[in-house]
Amino acid sequence: MIVRILRLVGPERRWLALAALLAAVTSVSGVALVGSASALISRSALVTTTATLGVAITFVRLFAAVRATGRYGERYVGHLGTFRITTRVRTWVFDSIAPLGPAALEDRRRGDVLSRLADDVDELQDFYLRVAVPPIAAGVTAAFAVVGLGVLDRGAGLLLAVALVVVGLCVPFLARRVGREASSLVVRNRAAVRAELAEHLAGIDELCVAGATDGLLDRVADLDRRLVRHQTRLGDLRGAVTAAIGLLGLLTAGAALALGASLVERGQLDGVVLAVLPLVALSAVEAVAPVTLAAEHLGRTRAAASRLFALTDQPPIVRDPSEPECPRDGSIVIRSLSFRYSPTGPVVLDGVDLDLPAGTTAVLTGPSGSGKSTLADLLVRFRGYDSGSIRLGGVELREVATAVARERVALVAQHDHLFDSTIRDNLLLADPDASDSRLLEMLETAGLTELVRTLPNGLGERVGEDGRRLSGGERQRLLVARALLRDADVLVLDEATAHLDPPSERELLERVLAERAGRTTLIITHHREQLVPVDVVLTLREGRIYEPGAA
Amino acid sequence: MSDPRTTFRAVVAAEPTARGPILLSAVGEVVALIALLATLVLIARGVDAVFVGGRGAAEILPLVLAVGALGSLRAVAQWVAARGAGVASARIRSSLRLRLLGAIVQPVRSAGTAERRRSADLLGVVGDAVDSLDDYVVRFVPTAALAVFGPAIVFVVVVVLDPWSSLVLVFAGPMLILLLAVIGRRTRELTRVRLAELSWLHGFFLDLLRGLGALTATNRAEDAGARIEEVSRRHGATTMEVLRTAFQTSLVLEWSATAATALVAVTVSFRMIGGGLSFAVALSTLVVVPEFFGPLRRLAVEYHAGQSGQASWERIGPWLTEPATHAEPGRLDGPTGRVSLRGVAPLEFVGVTVRRDPEGAPTVDDVTFRIDPGETVALVGPSGAGKSTIVAIVLGFLAPDRGTVHAGGVDLGEVDVTEWRRHLAWVPQSPTVFAGTVADNVRLGLDAEDDRVRSALHAAGAMEFVDDLDDGIDTVLAEEGTTISGGQRQRLAIARAWVRDAPLVVLDEFTAHLDLITEEQVLAAAGALLNGRTTLLVAHRLQTARLADRIVVLDGGRVVGDGTHDELLSTCVTYRALVEGRRDGLLAEAGSTDVGGTASEGTMSGGTGS
Incomplete structure (x- = not known):
């Protein structure tokens, strides 16, 4: 998994490597600064002129300069790298999900799962700077310090090596083992509080009117107490780890001092470098300490990555045919089409037969949940079908390239999306080359001319997140205009005018049908009464089509 | 952003029982620092004893043991500091969460606060914002406290050790304060830009994910991937320009810290050679000086926690200024609920006016009508x-x-809201199904026997589908797989209203989302509920309105018609227009008229579709 996360970065790896290099250089210089400064002072105690200190002073200055500059470089490169990596990871995730189609995200549409997906991507990009870089810098510094002390005395090097292994490997490992349960409890309890809040805040007005808020307060207090208890435990653990690392650093320094003293006593070590032993040991331990934090982060990024990979690794729901054919016109012929969402799930479509010659206008009604939207999804190839046949323009839909099928069939979905951009941008999605006059023409058909005329920025007005600055009706009109721009052989409107009152709805549909003259248009609605005159009225009930219009 | 110090004080004072732990935490940090300084000086003395004094290893053993002991003291102090901060954070968050919920369930009094409550992301405030205060209290608060005391303590130690070296710090001290100010301003700006940029990119990405269906259907999904790349790169480039300059503050900080260490090292060396300084003092000074900058560096590391904590507090704070008593009357400046209710009807609106903001046009203008x-x-x-x-x-x-609402002859402004609400039942446009059993959902906090729940479901025409569920009224709803349809939801809400047996019923566009077949069934169920009760019915479809005894027609916040269907047809122009559908786009567009709910009006055109 870690290899896979690393591979995602691709060429941006060099930024990562540079950040790691700079971090290592900075960290090493810090330790070297301590070492050279203490050696300098020790030497000054023995000499009588400053002349002999030249080399040591130069080293002190060098390490100081490298350390300060290195830190700046590390931060700069680190942030630059993060931005680039974020771009790559986001692009990769989107590019991996896009071919799967919206159905891949469908089951995840509940609650705020989509935003959790975006959060996971953010979490993943943390991996590189917070998980990958610190251990590298720590490792390089540790090796440098161990070798440095080892040159002075092999025993001292060994002592430091043991201490660094404990702080850099054992403590993070132990902390993770002990902390894993605590942190998963925290995650679970936080989710519980959030779920409780999410649900009850959504219906808070009803609870207020029903006078049922006391129970909510009690339950939240109760859940919160539990969450806080686990969080405090985790906090205690973190505090203990910090304290333990600090103690280990000082103990190592003390032991290095004792060892050095006995070496000096036995004449095996020059007293001038005695100070170097405890002080370098201390600063080396401090340099390795961040590994624990990285290990803790690793747990989180791994969870995020595994959720992302599970999503992107899904097989595509609809495969392109190996030898695609082209539909000849906008006719739709469906025979014995059956569909269920999962092999064991309920049957949604149960032997649907439907004939829409090219240019037909049709209304498909039926109670909620009768499978109308499913049928629309099948027509634009959001989902595949196994049983039965759909022929578009005389060609089996399965044998049509998905891109071609979607070019021929335009859909206004029941919960279609408007992007947080301008009216123009949202329309251009349907036809990137359309001129403003053509956009205005379609807006006229959709009944939005007046609105666009009164807006200060006209077509350039932003519609807000998912078109929230528009009213429900204006939103739907804009979506209809977007679909009309496609000028497709087949247009499917899935409850696309449900937010308009019946008279306006009728008028809009009349204009749409006039615009669509000669091409196939299928209007899906739950209205039982006929709003506009069409060639055929069909009813979908319990997965089958009835033709009350013919009766 | 507001002043960070104000936020700091407000968070620390948010919960009185958290002050002790916070103080403990700060003391722990300070003790740990002092223990560290003592240990460092001891180590320097040890080196001096062996190197200069020529002592043997055995002779400095007590000193090494003292290092261990002081190290342990420091560890304990650090742990106490962490624990204190953790406990404080727990107390602050628990208390805030409940106070926020308390503020949210408060009867909302003015149109302005009602609007805020409507539009606020309540979950974001009570959930995320409160959660993210954890880092602020646990990491930022103790670090900030140490950043104030730490350098002062180190300075005193250096003065005692070697007054001359303290001159370096005297020079560095004001530099530091200056830097703090600069960092405060520039880093705040930097963080703001960076956070804004990141959250914009996050939102952009999320928007494309949400619109994947639209992108796929228009064959534009591949372009969108490229667009993410392009837009991210462009934004990244501008941000990096800001970062490049802003990071220079950190460069200066690092430089001054490192330079001070190097300067002390070199000057003490020279002074030792001149004979003016002992090795022990020189080495002690050298090891202590860097700790002068330590707390500040830690603060820089925790800066992000400080920033996001502040951002969270800015979302939380406004809610806490609301008065926190539970049983407030329904009026802004009215007396407390001392008048008891005699009955809900007649319900009379007399000259009622409401403005969303003081200068704006009234949303309801001098409305007068009554329900007998x-x-x-x-x-x-x-x-x-x-x-x-x-x-x-x-x-x-x-x-x-302005104006009054009377119920049964009593001014509603004088009645306790909780008391008033006990007398009414509300069926909203989109009722919420809460996690729990069908029976729990019908009871909604009310004490009702199972039999009564069953009769309510029966009256609401919901028993059919409830019987089909695995465990009848004990079936757990809102769990994976047990979703119920819109019509079933409305029938559940009607049962909810029925079981309360309230004399006043408010039906609020409750069939707007239903198809006609289901609507008829739900209307039939509602008929049973309305029987004999006083009812206010907000109608989306005029068919529904015809069920009423009388119809009140509103337009532009004013009552423009009041009478039966037939009367209105001949007297009220607006009503006739509505019925005949001549006024295009005039009728309510469903989804934009939730009561105190979540949907927003079409703010772009301020009105209707075309």
């Missing part, structure tokens, strides 16, 4: 006519700015 006992009155009118506002007043979410 047992009568069903329908409110109709285009979206933005003021129906939602009137319902919000009846439900006790809003008080009129």
Whole structure:
């Protein structure tokens, strides 16, 4: 998994490597600064002129300069790298999900799962700077310090090596083992509080009117107490780890001092470098300490990555045919089409037969949940079908390239999306080359001319997140205009005018049908009464089509 | 952003029982620092004893043991500091969460706060914002406290050790304060830019994910991937320009810290050679000086926690200024609920006016109408006519700015809201199904026997589908797989209203989302509920309005018609236009008229579709 996360970065790896290099250089210089400064002072105690200190002073200055500059470089490169990596990871995730189609995200549409997906991507990009870089810098510094002390005395090097292994490997490992349960409890309890809040805040007005808020307060207090208890435990653990690392650093320094003293006593070590032993040991331990934090982060990024990979690794729901054919016109012929969402799930479509010659206008009604939207999804190839046949323009839909099928069939979905951009941008999605006059023409058909005329920025007005600055009706009109721009052989409107009152709805549909003259248009609605005159009225009930219009 | 110090004080003072732990935490940090300084000096003395004094290893053993002991003291102090901060954070967050919920369930009094409550991301405030204060209290607060005391302590130690070296710090000290100010300003700006950029990119990405269906259907999904790349790169480039300069503050900080260390090292060396300084003092000074900058560096590391904590507090703070008593009357400046209710009907609106903001046009303008006992009155009118506002007043979410509402002859402003609400039942446009059993959902906090729940479900025509569920009324809803349809939801809500047996019923566009077949069934169920009760019915479809005894027509916040269907047809122009559909786009557009709910009006055109 870690290899896979690393591979995602691709060429941006060099930024990562540079950040790691700079971090290592900075960290090493810090330790070297301590070492050279203490050696300098020790030497000054023995000499009588400053002349002999030249080399040591130069080293002190060098390490100081490298350390300060290195830190700046590390931060700069680190942030630059993060931005680039974020771009790559986001692009990769989107590019991996896009071919799967919206159905891949469908089951995840509940609650705020989509935003959790975006959060996971953010979490993943943390991996590189917070998980990958610190251990590298720590490792390089540790090796440098161990070798440095080892040159002075092999025993001292060994002592430091043991201490660094404990702080850099054992403590993070132990902390993770002990902390894993605590942190998963925290995650679970936080989710519980959030779920409780999410649900009850959504219906808070009803609870207020029903006078049922006391129970909510009690339950939240109760859940919160539990969450806080686990969080405090985790906090205690973190505090203990910090304290333990600090103690280990000082103990190592003390032991290095004792060892050095006995070496000096036995004449095996020059007293001038005695100070170097405890002080370098201390600063080396401090340099390795961040590994624990990285290990803790690793747990989180791994969870995020595994959720992302599970999503992107899904097989595509609809495969392109190996030898695609082209539909000849906008006719739709469906025979014995059956569909269920999962092999064991309920049957949604149960032997649907439907004939829409090219240019037909049709209304498909039926109670909620009768499978109308499913049928629309099948027509634009959001989902595949196994049983039965759909022929578009005389060609089996399965044998049509998905891109071609979607070019021929335009859909206004029941919960279609408007992007947080301008009216123009949202329309251009349907036809990137359309001129403003053509956009205005379609807006006229959709009944939005007046609105666009009164807006200060006209077509350039932003519609807000998912078109929230528009009213429900204006939103739907804009979506209809977007679909009309496609000028497709087949247009499917899935409850696309449900937010308009019946008279306006009728008028809009009349204009749409006039615009669509000669091409196939299928209007899906739950209205039982006929709003506009069409060639055929069909009813979908319990997965089958009835033709009350013919009766 | 507001002043960081104000936020700091407000968070620390948010919960009185958290002050002790916070103090403990700060003391722990300070003790740990002092222990560290002592240990460092001891190590320097040890080196001196062996190197200069020529002592043997055995002789400095007590000193090494003392290092261990002081190290342990430091560890304990650090742990105490962490624990204190953790406990404080727990107390602060628990208390805030409940206070926020308390503020949210408060009867909302003015139209302004009602609007804020409507539009706020409540979950984001009570959930995320409160959660993210954890890092602020646990990491930022103790670090900030140490950044104030730490350098002072180190300075004193250096003065005692070697007054001359303290001159370096005297020079570095004001530099530091200056830097703090600069960092404070520039880093704040930097963080703001960076956070804004990141959250914009996050939102952009999320928007494309949400629109994957639209992108796929238009064959534009591949372009979108490229667009993410392009837009991210462009944004990244501008941000990096800001970062490049802003990071220079950190460069200066690092430089001054490192330079001070190097400067002390070199000057003490020279002074030792001159004979003016002992090795022990020189080495002690050298090891202590860097700790002068330590707390500040830690603060820089925790800066992000400080920033996001502050951002969270800015979302939380405004809610806490609301008065926190539970049983407030329904009026802004009215007396407390000392008048008891005699009955809900007749319900009379007399000259009621509500403005969303003091200067703006009223949303409801001098509205007068009445509902007699047992009568069903329908409110109709285009979206933005003021129906939602009137319902919000009846439900006790809003008080009129002018005018009065009387129920059974008593001014509602004098009645306790909780008491008032006990007398009404509300069926909203999209009822919420809460996690729990069907029976729990019908009871909604009410004490009712199972048999009564069953009769309520029966009356609401919901028993059929409930019987089909695995465990009948004990079936757990809202769990994976047990979703119920819109019509079933409405019937559940009607059962909910029925079981309360309230004399006043508010039906709020409750069939707007249903198909006609289901609507008829739900209307039939509602008929059973209305029987003999006083009812306010907000009608989306005129068919529904015809069920009422009387219809009140609203337009532009004013009552423009009041009478039966037939009377209105001949007297009210607006009503006739509504019925005949001549006024295009005039009727309510469903989804934009939730009462005190979540949907927003079409703010772009301020009105209707075309």
